[in-house]
Amino acid sequence: MAIVKMTEFSLFAFDSEKENLLHELQKFEYVHFQNLEQDKTLSEMGLRNIRVPENLVAIDEDLSRVNTSIETLTKYHQKESGIKAMKKGLDTYTFKELEQKASEIDYMPIYENVRELWKERESLKTAKEKAKLTIDELIPWKSLDIPIAYLNEIDKAVLFTGTIPKNLKDMLVEELKDFEITHYEVVGEDKDNLYLIVMSYGDEAEKTKESLRNTSFSKITITSEETPSEEIRLLEEKILKLDKEILTIDEELLVKSSKLSELEVTYEYLHNKKLRVVAAENFLGTDQVDVIKGFVPTERFEEFEKRIKATLGNAYYLEMKDADKEGRDVPILLQNSGFVTPFESLTEMFALPRYNEIDPTPLLAPFYLIFFGMMAADVGYGVIMLLGTFLVLKYFNLSEKTKGFIKFFYYLSFSVIIWGFLYGSLFGGIIPLKGLFEPATDYNTLLILSIIFGFIHIYFGLALKAYIAIRDKKYKEALFDVGFWYIALTGAIVYLLNMVIDLPEIVKTISFWAMIAGMVGIVVTGGREASGAVGKVGGGLYSLYGITGYVGDFVSYSRLMALGLAGGFIAGAVNMMAGMVAGKGPIGFVAAIVIFIFGQTFNLGLSFLGAYVHSIRLIFVEFFSKFYEGGGKKFRDFKSKPKYINLR
Amino acid sequence: MGATEFMISLTQADGGVVFAGLGAAIAVFLSGMGSAVGIGIVGQAAAGLVIEEPEKFGRSLVLQLLPGTQGLYGFVIGLLVLGRLDIGMSMVEGMYIFAACLPIGFVGWISGIAQGKTAAAGISILARNEEQSTKGIIYAVMVETYALLAFVVSLILLNAVSF
Numbered sequence: 001m002a003i004v005k006m007t008e009f010s011l012f013a014f015d016s017e018k019e020n021l022l023h024e025l026q027k028f029e030y031v032h033f034q035n036l037e038q039d040k041t042l043s044e045m046g047l048r049n050i051r052v053p054e055n056l057v058a059i060d061e062d063l064s065r066v067n068t069s070i071e072t073l074t075k076y077h078q079k080e081s082g083i084k085a086m087k088k089g090l091d092t093y094t095f096k097e098l099e100q101k102a103s104e105i106d107y108m109p110i111y112e113n114v115r116e117l118w119k120e121r122e123s124l125k126t127a128k129e130k131a132k133l134t135i136d137e138l139i140p141w142k143s144l145d146i147p148i149a150y151l152n153e154i155d156k157a158v159l160f161t162g163t164i165p166k167n168l169k170d171m172l173v174e175e176l177k178d179f180e181i182t183h184y185e186v187v188g189e190d191k192d193n194l195y196l197i198v199m200s201y202g203d204e205a206e207k208t209k210e211s212l213r214n215t216s217f218s219k220i221t222i223t224s225e226e227t228p229s230e231e232i233r234l235l236e237e238k239i240l241k242l243d244k245e246i247l248t249i250d251e252e253l254l255v256k257s258s259k260l261s262e263l264e265v266t267y268e269y270l271h272n273k274k275l276r277v278v279a280a281e282n283f284l285g286t287d288q289v290d291v292i293k294g295f296v297p298t299e300r301f302e303e304f305e306k307r308i309k310a311t312l313g314n315a316y317y318l319e320m321k322d323a324d325k326e327g328r329d330v331p332i333l334l335q336n337s338g339f340v341t342p343f344e345s346l347t348e349m350f351a352l353p354r355y356n357e358i359d360p361t362p363l364l365a366p367f368y369l370i371f372f373g374m375m376a377a378d379v380g381y382g383v384i385m386l387l388g389t390f391l392v393l394k395y396f397n398l399s400e401k402t403k404g405f406i407k408f409f410y411y412l413s414f415s416v417i418i419w420g421f422l423y424g425s426l427f428g429g430i431i432p433l434k435g436l437f438e439p440a441t442d443y444n445t446l447l448i449l450s451i452i453f454g455f456i457h458i459y460f461g462l463a464l465k466a467y468i469a470i471r472d473k474k475y476k477e478a479l480f481d482v483g484f485w486y487i488a489l490t491g492a493i494v495y496l497l498n499m500v501i502d503l504p505e506i507v508k509t510i511s512f513w514a515m516i517a518g519m520v521g522i523v524v525t526g527g528r529e530a531s532g533a534v535g536k537v538g539g540g541l542y543s544l545y546g547i548t549g550y551v552g553d554f555v556s557y558s559r560l561m562a563l564g565l566a567g568g569f570i571a572g573a574v575n576m577m578a579g580m581v582a583g584k585g586p587i588g589f590v591a592a593i594v595i596f597i598f599g600q601t602f603n604l605g606l607s608f609l610g611a612y613v614h615s616i617r618l619i620f621v622e623f624f625s626k627f628y629e630g631g632g633k634k635f636r637d638f639k640s641k642p643k644y645i646n647l648r
Numbered sequence: 649m650g651a652t653e654f655m656i657s658l659t660q661a662d663g664g665v666v667f668a669g670l671g672a673a674i675a676v677f678l679s680g681m682g683s684a685v686g687i688g689i690v691g692q693a694a695a696g697l698v699i700e701e702p703e704k705f706g707r708s709l710v711l712q713l714l715p716g717t718q719g720l721y722g723f724v725i726g727l728l729v730l731g732r733l734d735i736g737m738s739m740v741e742g743m744y745i746f747a748a749c750l751p752i753g754f755v756g757w758i759s760g761i762a763q764g765k766t767a768a769a770g771i772s773i774l775a776r777n778e779e780q781s782t783k784g785i786i787y788a789v790m791v792e793t794y795a796l797l798a799f800v801v802s803l804i805l806l807n808a809v810s811f
Contacts, residue, residue: 570723
């Protein structure tokens with residue numbers, strides 16, 4: 001239960017068999033390829049990349065076709081309602097089933113069909129928009145009762161159609177007052193403008209033009225043949241017809257959307273196919289032979305070899321060795337018991353361990369459980385979370401990742417309930433419970449309890465550091481970096497405890513000298529890696545200065561008590577507010593219930609969020625800093641991350 | 649009246665309720681101001697993100713909520729003080745309660761704003777690399793530590809001495 005042991009392999013196989021081999025390995029799944037492009041020795045031997053860019057381009061084209069079809073059809077697909085859909089979840093396939101199903105599907109005709117329909121729909125929509133725009137332009141001219149074509153036939157007189165700003169109307173009237181053979185008419189108006197038709201003749205035409213220019217006249221050409229109102233009627237008819245045509249296409253697409261699941265399967269299949277092509281880019285080779293290197297979990301190596309043999313016969317050469325303990329390239333795969341597995345997300349969030357480290361997940365899980373419960377601590381909140389997560393786990397079909405996430409909170413809810421009983425808190429005390437502590441008055445006890453948890457947590461972290469050093473046979477390091485710290489810290493803590501409670505004189509003396517001895521040890525050995533006497537002394541003193549960090553670490557655990565208390569008080573305040581209005585008639589009663597539900601829900605969310613992140617902080621900062629570095633690469637199994645299905 | 653006499657008369661005077669009330673007010677409004685500004689900063693950043701990627705709303709809301717706790721800590725302290733208010737409270741008790749309210753008031757104010765800025769930076773993690781956005785939350789929580797410490801001290805001060 002920890003980091004999975006890896007075997008490093010080098011495989012030489014004929015290039016002609018590459019496709020088959022990769023296909024077989026994809027069924028096997030547990031193989032992590034190493035990128036050989038950076039490998040100097042291999043490239044100096046004359047091996048080169050066997051990349052085939054055309055393959056990748058071809059698959060990408062296929063993928064984008066399927067993707068556009070999916071995007072189009074998703075708009076039409078009638079989704080089931082939220083809860084029902086979640087209950088059903090995504091379809092689950094094994095890799096074999098996926099390949100089987102995908103081979104039965106020919107997506108090309110679907111794609112062509114959908115694309116044609118969509119293109120047509122787009123062009124119909126454009127035509128509709130255009131007609132709408134024309135109508136908008138014609139509306140101001142609606143009261144014009146002659147066909148526009150007539151206006152265009154006039155050749156003796158000069159005709160102007162266009163707009164002027166409303167506020168310049170008086171000015172225009174004034175300008176045109178003395179004109180004799182000029183006629184103007186206001187046909188329509190909108191918010192700011194008047195729509196005019198102006199007719200003039202002969203000499204006056206030029207002057208009229210001048211006057212119009214003075215009144216900010218802007219010319220509009222009316223694009224119409226019939227009278228505007230007739231034209232509008234025709235356009236509206238056209239729009240209706242277009243709408244009908246769009247509807248027909250929509251119906252066809254709706255029918256087509258039943259093919260969506262087929263397209264989705266094809267999409268996943270193509271993605272896995274793409275992964276095979278991309279994986280081949282990691283290899284080097286000559287014209288005939290490929291060199292493939294990577295890692296396989298040791299316990300699966302036999303199966304790995306068997307599969308290769310089955311595919312390639314005897315035409316291969318396979319070398320294997322245990323992965324190098326100190327190797328930086330060894331990919332990390334974690335394996336833990338059912339209870340611990342959901343906590344792996346926390347380890348991953350910080351950083352995966354390196355191959356020579358230990359997997360901290362089982363070590364952090366119990367602490368995280370306790371801390372989370374202590375900070376959220378409410379029976380009611382815990383029960384809600386328990387029921388919620390339980391029902392989701394029981395009735396919903398979830399992907400592995402989501403399931404792990406829900407399970408994580410399922411386990412945490414027990415801790416929240418237990419701490420809730422200890423704190424005697426049910427929805428912030430709506431029903432009085434007799435707890436072990438009374439948070440409002442016993443906060444001192446809780447503070448001490450929090451610090452004690454911190455003490456255990458930090459000492460445990462140091463013990464792990466010692467364990468790693470001893471495992472690697474660095475006994476001195478274990479004594480210098482952990483042993484002395486234990487002595488100094490314990491001495492200091494007991495000595496300080498003296499000031500609060502009475503301890504026998506002998507304890508006081510021993511603790512004092514233990515503290516001094518530990519500190520001397522730290523100063524003497526802390527700078528052992530530095531060069532020169534000054535460096536060593538300075539390094540040692542600097543190490544001792546680290547003791548201030550420990551003070552900070554211990555204090556940091558006071559958040560365990562503080563968050564629990566704050567959550568309890570806020571819940572109590574909500575109840576108080578609800579209680580204030582509850583007695584004031586039926587309306588007050590309803591208001592009280594609303595306040596209670598809203599307030600408690602808010603506090604529930606806040607409590608869990610706070611507990612979640614602050615527990616993480618205690619693990620990452622206070623605990624991990626003692627023994628854990630991390631920085632390992634994730635084991636990438638040879639399977640694409642599915643989007644539309646669950647792949648087992 | 650000399651200084652000593654003034655002090656003596658002060659200890660004997662009542663009317664401490666004014667200071668206690670002032671303390672409750674300070675605890676609530678300073679920390680509330682901090683949280684309001686902090687939440688505002690994050691909200692502005694988050695709004696820009698949601699334009700392009702509305703599906704990240706839920707996660708951005710978590711980040712926005714983080715600087716809100718300071719105001720709640722202040723609120724809790726304020727409520728506790730309210731529970732102790734009494735018209736006959738001595739001047740010394742009132743001033744003591746006033747002092748007890750200062751840590752959460754001031755630290756809540758400044759840390760709320762600082763946490764808001766950190767969380768707003770976390771929004772940009774959310775925008776560019778969603779998988780890592782929890783790390784942005786953790787950065788913001790680092791700031792919160794000090795608000796929590798102040799809250800603990802205010803709480804202890806408030807309950808440590810009984811008059």
